[in-house]
Amino acid sequence: MVAAEGSHHIIRYVNPAFCRLVNQERDAMIGRPFSEAIAEGRNNECVSMLERVYRTGEPELLDDQEHSSEPASYWSYSCWAIFGTEDLPAGVMIQITDTTENVRFRKRAAEMNQALLISAMQQHELTQRAEELNRALEIATQAKTQFLASMSHEIRTPLNVIMGFSELLSVPNLSEQKRNNFGERIKRQADLLLRLIDEILDLSKVEAGRLEIERIEVALPELIADIQMVMRHLAEEKGLEFSLTADDLLPRTILCDPVRLKQILSNVIGNAIKFTAAGSVRVRIRVDQTEQKLHFIVADTGSGLTPDQASRIFQPFTQADSTTTRKFGGTGLGLDLARRLARALGGDTVLVKTEAGVGSVFEITVALEGASYRSSPRTSQKPNKDGDIRLDGLSILIADDGVDNQFLLSTYLTLAGAHVELANDGEEAVSMAMDGDYDIILMDIQMPNLDGYQATERLRKLGCKVPVVAITAHAMRSEIEKCFQVGCDAHLSKPVRSPALLDMVHRMIYDRPARPAQPDGLQDSAGIQP
Numbered sequence: 001m002v003a004a005e006g007s008h009h010i011i012r013y014v015n016p017a018f019c020r021l022v023n024q025e026r027d028a029m030i031g032r033p034f035s036e037a038i039a040e041g042r043n044n045e046c047v048s049m050l051e052r053v054y055r056t057g058e059p060e061l062l063d064d065q066e067h068s069s070e071p072a073s074y075w076s077y078s079c080w081a082i083f084g085t086e087d088l089p090a091g092v093m094i095q096i097t098d099t100t101e102n103v104r105f106r107k108r109a110a111e112m113n114q115a116l117l118i119s120a121m122q123q124h125e126l127t128q129r130a131e132e133l134n135r136a137l138e139i140a141t142q143a144k145t146q147f148l149a150s151m152s153h154e155i156r157t158p159l160n161v162i163m164g165f166s167e168l169l170s171v172p173n174l175s176e177q178k179r180n181n182f183g184e185r186i187k188r189q190a191d192l193l194l195r196l197i198d199e200i201l202d203l204s205k206v207e208a209g210r211l212e213i214e215r216i217e218v219a220l221p222e223l224i225a226d227i228q229m230v231m232r233h234l235a236e237e238k239g240l241e242f243s244l245t246a247d248d249l250l251p252r253t254i255l256c257d258p259v260r261l262k263q264i265l266s267n268v269i270g271n272a273i274k275f276t277a278a279g280s281v282r283v284r285i286r287v288d289q290t291e292q293k294l295h296f297i298v299a300d301t302g303s304g305l306t307p308d309q310a311s312r313i314f315q316p317f318t319q320a321d322s323t324t325t326r327k328f329g330g331t332g333l334g335l336d337l338a339r340r341l342a343r344a345l346g347g348d349t350v351l352v353k354t355e356a357g358v359g360s361v362f363e364i365t366v367a368l369e370g371a372s373y374r375s376s377p378r379t380s381q382k383p384n385k386d387g388d389i390r391l392d393g394l395s396i397l398i399a400d401d402g403v404d405n406q407f408l409l410s411t412y413l414t415l416a417g418a419h420v421e422l423a424n425d426g427e428e429a430v431s432m433a434m435d436g437d438y439d440i441i442l443m444d445i446q447m448p449n450l451d452g453y454q455a456t457e458r459l460r461k462l463g464c465k466v467p468v469v470a471i472t473a474h475a476m477r478s479e480i481e482k483c484f485q486v487g488c489d490a491h492l493s494k495p496v497r498s499p500a501l502l503d504m505v506h507r508m509i510y511d512r513p514a515r516p517a518q519p520d521g522l523q524d525s526a527g528i529q530p
Contacts, residue, residue: 002034003082005091009034009050012091021098034094038067046077050092057081057089064103074103154196158189194495213344214257215369220250223258224285231269231281240273241280249287254294255370260341267334268298268349268362276302279359287368293347296364305354313351314339342366389502392417394509395437399429399455400444400471409442409471412498413505426450430458438466439509443488445472445479453486460487467508471496 003013011029014037019026022037029037035047049060059080067073076097084090165182168174174182228244235242272281279301286295305313314336339349346367354360396418400406410420421436423429427449433441441459445452456468470483473494480491490508492500 002037002094002096003091004034004050004094005082007051007054009047009054009092011037018096021096046075046079046094049077049079050094053079053081053092054089057083064099072104073098073100075099155193158193158196161189162186162193190495213260215255216258217253217370217372218256218258218261220252220254223262227262227265227269230266231273231283234270234273235281238273238276240276240278242273242282243280244283244285246285247287249289249373250285251287251368251371251373253370253372254368256345256366260345261366264338264341264345264349264364264366265296267338268296268364271334272298272300272302272360272362276300276359287371289368292368293365294368297352297361298364299359299361301359304356304358304360305351306356309356310351310354314349338364389499389506390417391502391505394418394439394505396420396505397423397429397432397436397438397441397466399423399426399441399447399452401425401447402444405444409496409501412496412501416502418505426452426455426458429455430462433459433464433466434462440505441466441468442505443468443470445470445483453482456483456488457486469504469508 001013001015002011002018004010005012011032011034014026014029016026019029022029024037034050038046045062045065049062052058053060059078061079062077064074064076067075076099078095078097079092081089082091082093165186168182169179224244224246231244232242269281269283281298281300281302284297284299286297287293288295335349342349342364346369347365349362349364352361352363391413394417396413398406398409398413398420400409400422401424406422410422413420421432421438423432425447429441429443429447430450443452443456447455450458452470452472456470459466459468467489468487469490469492470480470488471492471494472479472483483491490504492504
């Protein structure tokens with residue numbers, strides 16, 4: 001408690017509690033203005049309040065005024081007038097309460113409430129996020145289940161044919177016609193299975209950002225002729241009319257990835273044929289010099305799509321509806337992969353128009369890079385067939401630890417007239433190569449004791465000059481580069497086909513280029529690396 005007199009608020013009385021509050025002696029404060037009894041620069045509102053109370057005679061209250069900041073302290077003031085003999089204010093009485101603990105408590109409570117509110121909001125957000133993740137997980141689990149079921153069906157179906165007809169081939173007294181028929185069915189289903197596996201692996205490479213795109217000179221008319229030959233055969237098997245027309249200004253060569261371009265065209269045109277029961281599939285090729293794009297327009301008279309189906313057609317592992325899978329088979333990867341590959345080649349794959357029951361039109365574009373228009377006849381080279389290439393008199397060493405692979409490769413080669421010897425691992429391959437006289441070595445990469453990399457490297461250090469062709473299931477660029485780094489002259493990816501193998505051996509021996517110091521322009525498919 002403090003009693004102050006007059007307009008200058010001269011202190012006339014203080015109680016012991018106030019002395020303790022301001023940490024001053026009573027005698028040091030009596031006779032001094034109230035403003036000097038409190039900390040300098042603080043409680044200006046209190047002094048203003050004293051002046052108003054003294055002037056008006058009306059009591060006032062100030063709650064929780066900050067008195068000091070270090071450490072923080074708060075005072076509350078109650079002030080009322082002391083009236084003199086003429087009923088006029090003669091001074092003021094001030095009651096000061098230290099409310100520091102109350103203020104601190106309220107602040108802590110407010111902070112806790114705010115923290116609880118934030119925590120509740122965060123908990124709500126986490127709950128929502130968890131619910132979203134659960135929904136996404138359920139969708140992903142359902143998609144995974146559907147995908148695995150589809151994959152199981154798509155893989156087991158050709159496997160059933162392959163295994164079944166493989167068993168039938170061992171039936172005694174089987175006619176040559178039936179044996180050839182069974183073999184053709186096995187080959188067709190094996191091709192289907194290989195394409196399925198390639199599509200899954202290619203899609204995973206695209207999503208991982210590891211798809212490797214080449215930019216090499218491609219003989220465009222020959223590539224188109226190959227596609228036309230295959231697609232025409234598929235269409236004729238279904239009784240469909242198939243046509244392919246091209247602009248007169250079609251370039252003779254472009255810079256592109258021939259494997260990926262063929263893959264795109266095969267997927268889109270093959271889809272058109274698959275989903276067309278009657279009528280026609282027409283392909284038109286045109287050149288856009290302004291945009292520097294090569295356009296492939298594929299139009300069919302097939303089942304077409306509803307707007308809902310069209311909105312989902314480019315989603316991976318998705319087909320128009322469940323009946324599509326049951327009726328036509330397939331994984332729903334083709335169009336999604338065709339779009340991604342086309343974009344990697346500087347273009348796109350789009351659905352131009354479609355109508356249920358009428359048909360669809362798709363357009364594929366790729367970048368028109370390095371186009372050459374030199375005059376040359378548009379004739380396609382026929383693919384090699386077993387027997388077209390002869391290897392009479394050649395001595396070939398096959399290094400492979402797989403008995404079935406040894407038998408398959410040696411059969412291909414001996415049927416073409418070559419003499420074949422077998423090594424079961426890298427150590428044996430090195431020993432036989434150094435002691436024997438071979439025209440070419442076919443080197444499997446994954447072998448026990450000494451793998452193909454080590455065996456080839458050792459042969460080169462020992463001075464062996466015989467051409468070495470790496471044969472491996474690894475088709476990644478880094479693996480192919482490693483083959484060349486250790487001294488291989490060429491590369492073949494498994495599964496190895498007879499035409500590619502015979503062509504490779506023939507070219508390596510009779511038309512062998514110098515092995516490169518740096519393996520630029522590597523291919524994922526069979527081919528000599530110049």
